[in-house]
Amino acid sequence: METKVMGIFTKILSFLVGGLFVIAGALKASDPSAFFNAIENYQILPHALAVAATFFLPYLEIFCGMAVIFKRLHAGALVLLGGMTLVFIVALLLAWVRGLNIECGCFGAGDGPVNYGVALIRDLLLLAAIGFLWWRRERE
Amino acid sequence: MAGIVKLRTVLKQAGVLLLAAGLLAVVAGLSIPLEERAEGEIGLAAALRLKPVIWIDARSVADYDAEHVPGALLLNEENWSSLVPKVLESWDSGCTAVVYCSSPGTQASREVAERLRDFKLGPVFVLQGGWIAWKQR
Numbered sequence: 242m243e244t245k246v247m248g249i250f251t252k253i254l255s256f257l258v259g260g261l262f263v264i265a266g267a268l269k270a271s272d273p274s275a276f277f278n279a280i281e282n283y284q285i286l287p288h289a290l291a292v293a294a295t296f297f298l299p300y301l302e303i304f305c306g307m308a309v310i311f312k313r314l315h316a317g318a319l320v321l322l323g324g325m326t327l328v329f330i331v332a333l334l335l336a337w338v339r340g341l342n343i344e345c346g347c348f349g350a351g352d353g354p355v356n357y358g359v360a361l362i363r364d365l366l367l368l369a370a371i372g373f374l375w376w377r378r379e380r381e
Numbered sequence: 382m383a384g385i386v387k388l389r390t391v392l393k394q395a396g397v398l399l400l401a402a403g404l405l406a407v408v409a410g411l412s413i414p415l416e417e418r419a420e421g422e423i424g425l426a427a428a429l430r431l432k433p434v435i436w437i438d439a440r441s442v443a444d445y446d447a448e449h450v451p452g453a454l455l456l457n458e459e460n461w462s463s464l465v466p467k468v469l470e471s472w473d474s475g476c477t478a479v480v481y482c483s484s485p486g487t488q489a490s491r492e493v494a495e496r497l498r499d500f501k502l503g504p505v506f507v508l509q510g511g512w513i514a515w516k517q518r
Contacts, residue, residue, distance in 0.1 A: 341426075
């Protein structure tokens, strides 16, 4: 019984985590110009890398999100999503420390100035969810 | 041994996903015409890192005379024909132009940027937040 409940919970969580990345990636891919500005506002990457990330990151999020939902290339997708989330957390922390008043860019443009506390808690929860999915995968 | 096999599987799968995203990114990047890539807005932080750049002030003469971005050239729709020759003279081919007006809500910078793009001298961006963003930097 407990295993069955855990299985359903894992499936729901996979759908939520994967879906979140698919939506975030699709929103970024739909407006590359706005996402480029969001990356540049963090003042971390050099111009050329910011351009590359503008086109690369959204599709990586979409592919990894779909891989988690459909359980294909599952382990690779979870590692990449975990890595990306860690990078987002570090970027947010760096921007916070420097007192930048910028948009998060987490879900494309137009989400207003970032609330660092909320964004960090969300990303940490996301990282925990990815960790949980990895743990479940290892036990299966 | 099992650990190495598992690591290999993870790396292989991650590689496939990275490659797929990379290929689509290249296609997406190349599918946008250069002119369109140059359109749109740019944040102040990004604009300040552009080199070389020419700043265009799309506000009124009075606002420009009161204060403007250092080195910016005045160019508005009201005095277009008298002001544009100086801008074209100063705008080296390939140099990025950043146009700003009074506030994010005004259309002046967008219209001036639209006209400037017709000269096809280089990328043209509209500064997000306009003059207000500059003053608050």
